[in-house]
Amino acid sequence: MGCGSSGFSEEQLDILAAMTPVPAVPADSTNAVADDPNAAVLGRKLFFSTALSGDGQFSCASCHDPAQDFTDGLQLSEAAGQTGRHAPTVINAAYSRWQFWDGRCDSQWCQALGPIESPVEMAGTRLGVARAVYTDATLRAEYEALFGALTDFTDSRFPERARPAEDPTDPDALAWAQLSAADQADVNGVFANVGKAIAAYERLLVTGEGPLDAYIQGLLAEDESYRDALSPEAELGLELFVGKGLCHFCHSGPMLSNGEFHNVALGPRDWLPEGDNGRFDGIRAVRETPFNALGAFSDDTEGEAAQRLTFLALNIDAEGQFKTPGLRRVANTAPYMHGGHLDDLASVVEFYNLQEEEPEFGHLDETLAPLELSEEEAAALVVFMEEALDAELVDPSVATAP
Amino acid sequence: MTRIVAALILAGCTGGGGDTAEERDYGRTQTTDLGSWTVTIAPDPDPVPPVDLFALDVTIPGAEGLFVDVDADMPSHNHGMNTEPVVTEVGGGAFRVDGMQFHMTGDWRVTVAIDDGNTYERAFLWIDCCEPIQ
Numbered sequence: 001m002g003c004g005s006s007g008f009s010e011e012q013l014d015i016l017a018a019m020t021p022v023p024a025v026p027a028d029s030t031n032a033v034a035d036d037p038n039a040a041v042l043g044r045k046l047f048f049s050t051a052l053s054g055d056g057q058f059s060c061a062s063c064h065d066p067a068q069d070f071t072d073g074l075q076l077s078e079a080a081g082q083t084g085r086h087a088p089t090v091i092n093a094a095y096s097r098w099q100f101w102d103g104r105c106d107s108q109w110c111q112a113l114g115p116i117e118s119p120v121e122m123a124g125t126r127l128g129v130a131r132a133v134y135t136d137a138t139l140r141a142e143y144e145a146l147f148g149a150l151t152d153f154t155d156s157r158f159p160e161r162a163r164p165a166e167d168p169t170d171p172d173a174l175a176w177a178q179l180s181a182a183d184q185a186d187v188n189g190v191f192a193n194v195g196k197a198i199a200a201y202e203r204l205l206v207t208g209e210g211p212l213d214a215y216i217q218g219l220l221a222e223d224e225s226y227r228d229a230l231s232p233e234a235e236l237g238l239e240l241f242v243g244k245g246l247c248h249f250c251h252s253g254p255m256l257s258n259g260e261f262h263n264v265a266l267g268p269r270d271w272l273p274e275g276d277n278g279r280f281d282g283i284r285a286v287r288e289t290p291f292n293a294l295g296a297f298s299d300d301t302e303g304e305a306a307q308r309l310t311f312l313a314l315n316i317d318a319e320g321q322f323k324t325p326g327l328r329r330v331a332n333t334a335p336y337m338h339g340g341h342l343d344d345l346a347s348v349v350e351f352y353n354l355q356e357e358e359p360e361f362g363h364l365d366e367t368l369a370p371l372e373l374s375e376e377e378a379a380a381l382v383v384f385m386e387e388a389l390d391a392e393l394v395d396p397s398v399a400t401a402p
Numbered sequence: 403m404t405r406i407v408a409a410l411i412l413a414g415c416t417g418g419g420g421d422t423a424e425e426r427d428y429g430r431t432q433t434t435d436l437g438s439w440t441v442t443i444a445p446d447p448d449p450v451p452p453v454d455l456f457a458l459d460v461t462i463p464g465a466e467g468l469f470v471d472v473d474a475d476m477p478s479h480n481h482g483m484n485t486e487p488v489v490t491e492v493g494g495g496a497f498r499v500d501g502m503q504f505h506m507t508g509d510w511r512v513t514v515a516i517d518d519g520n521t522y523e524r525a526f527l528w529i530d531c532c533e534p535i536q
Contacts, residue, residue: 249506258453260484260505307455311501313486366480367506 006219012242015252017220020213022254022391025094025203029300030293031109031196033146034203041402042142043201046194048401049139051132052116054080054123054161060115060198062122063087066399069332070205075271075340081120084273086340089333091393092326094203095255097308101322101338102282103261106305107298108202109195110291117163125163125172126191127153127179133194147193151186158183188290192297204398207328210391212238230388237384240377245352247381249367255326256389263320264337265364267357272339277361279321283314319362331386345382353378426509426528434516434523439465441514441525450504452532455485458499460514465495469517472499474510474529504531 008016033039046052047060063077064070070090077083085101093099099111115121116129131153133139144150162175176184211229215238218226227235241247252258261279268274286292286309293305300306322338336342342351351357353371355364373381393399431442444459460472472489475482487501504510512527 249508252507258505260453304455307501308485308503311455311485311487311503313482313484315482317481318484363480366478 007239008219008242013220015242015248016216016238018253019256020209020216020254022207022209022213025206028094028107028109028199028203028305029303030107030298030305031199032299033193033196033200036146036200038142039146039197039200040204040398041201042139042146043197043199044398044402045139045142046133046198047201049132051136052122052124052129052194054125054128058122060090060112060122061401063115064090066401069329070399071333073334075335077121079115079121080118080123083118083120084276085338086335088325089329090202091205092207092255092328094199094206095259095326096257096323097259097305098261098282098286098323100282102278102285103323104282104285105289105291106286106293106309107291108199109192110289112195112198112202113191113291125161125176127158127162127176127187128160129194130187130190131158131160133190143190143193143197146197147190150190151183153187153190162187185296189297192291195291201398204395206394207391208394210328210389212388213391215388231383233380233383234387235384236377237380237382238388240373240381241384244373244377245371245381246367247352250324251327255328257324257326259324261318261321261323262365262367263359263362264322264352264368265320265355265357265359266337266339266341266351268360269339269341272341274360276339277319278338279318279323280314280316280361283312283318287312287314316362320359321362327385327389328391330389345385346378349373349378349381428528428530430527432525432527434514434525436521436523438518438521438523439463439516439525441516441527443512443514443527445502445529450502450529450532452507453503453505455500456502456504458487458502458512460489460497460499461495462497462514462516463495465497465516465518466493467491468519469515470497471515472497472502472512473515474502474504474512476506476508476510478509479506504529507531 028034050056050059058079062079063072064087065072072087075086077087093108099105099108105111116124133143134150134153140150159175161172162179163172164176165173215226215229218229250258250262291297293309294301334344336348342348353373355368355370433440439462442461446457446459450456470489472487483503484505485501485503487499490498492498510529510531512529514525516523
């Protein structure tokens with residue numbers, strides 16, 4: 001049932017109205033320097049610094065390359081080794097309640113710490129990070145202005161590398177165990193602060209409004225020129241997005257994501273490791289990490305993020321679930337899905353149109369069923385995502401190395 | 403333990419009306435399946451905010467001191483909530499449920515389970531969630 005001349009029902013108009021305008025970045029009360037410009041300046045340097053990695057070769061930008069919309073364009077990321085997942089973009093990650101494909105972090109500062117110590121990503125250690133900040137005069141001065149004086153991490157009681165690890169025989173774990181509890185806490189605090197500074201920078205990597213916003217805002221204002229914002233094919237794509245395609249069930253709100261987790265029944269691929277249980281393992285991990293909203297390094301253990309973690313359930317529905325990605329600028333971040341399963345947006349639409357795969361874990365989200373889109377309709381959805389969801393960064397000048 | 407109870411109260415239940423929105427009773431007051439209790443729910447805030455946490459005030463006259471558990475699911479989607487709510491007895495048959503979250507729009511079925519030591523009864527209350535995610 002259409003409404004007026006637009007062809008959208010009242011319910012669809014409500015769904016569209018919730019997609020725009022793009023709101024301010026949500027506050028992160030767990031990070032006291034989240035919106036401190038000086039923290040963002042430091043965080044930008046850290047984001048692009050290879051000194052945080054184990055061998056000085058890799059930085060956050062190695063897999064989150066500004067030239068590729070803060071992704072790497074690969075199915076699986078490659079740095080010190082090969083990861084088991086596709087690198088999502090950092091752009092608009094500040095709008096997400098949960099970080100990583102499995103939500104194993106509940107803040108951007110927690111997320112920023114994971115790849116630094118991952119043996120297949122930056123292969124660094126938290127003590128190595130503390131030493132790198134201490135020994136770089138610029139980083140040290142900016143850090144101390146924000147967080148206070150640093151310990152001399154070049155003191156002889158500190159090895160060059162140390163971090164906790166699941167394997168107690170890991171040399172870095174053995175070195176970590178040799179540190180006093182006070183030194184471990186000190187290093188952890190510096191590591192958390194480094195994450196908070198990186199997060200402050202990443203919060204600047206957000207998009208403004210684009211053709212979708214112009215179209216919807218004009219439509220709602222009954223401005224007859226609203227149709228100029230989209231081509232007829234993209235307009236058909238939007239109608240399908242909130243209609244026959246049912247995309248809005250999960251891709252809703254200003255980021256076109258509900259920020260939650262779903263099992264869309266992606267089957268195995270020969271380049272993917274077996275046994276990726278997604279959100280089920282992510283829930284356990286976010287509960288356990290000392291860098292979560294309830295932990296000793298959180299600046300607000302009673303706020304919204306802490307409440308979400310307090311009530312977070314671990315149940316079998318989470319098996320095989322992965323986070324619904326936001327879709328603004330989605331045309332720039334191929335390949336798609338958590339394992340780079342699909343090469344392009346046409347393949348994504350075909351996947352949802354056919355729904356022929358069986359999930360490795362868990363059960364398919366029951367909202368999904370074959371869409372029975374025609375070739376023309378499938379093509380229109382792709383045009384919609386390419387054209388309507390394009391948007392410039394609010395401040396493009398920050399999307400480069402300092 | 404709570405999850406086991408939650409699984410029990412949701413497992414296989416078909417209560418609270420039919421399979422379609424037209425057949426469901428969205429009333430905020432319902433009687434339990436064996437007819438012993440009258441359950442009234444009031445979301446806080448109301449309407450329920452999509453995706454965000456909210457609380458539920460549950461009133462069950464005469465249920466002072468009894469075991470009460472609350473959970474919710476979307477039968478049409480075959481999933482429950484992503485949270486594990488906590489029920490606190492306020493007194494006078496009133497209970498506060500913290501940690502509710504409806505992470506998708508559509509019809510959610512709230513199940514309120516009451517165990518008085520002799521019978522285990524459930525009330526089913528439907529909530530049409532929500533305004534679109536902002």
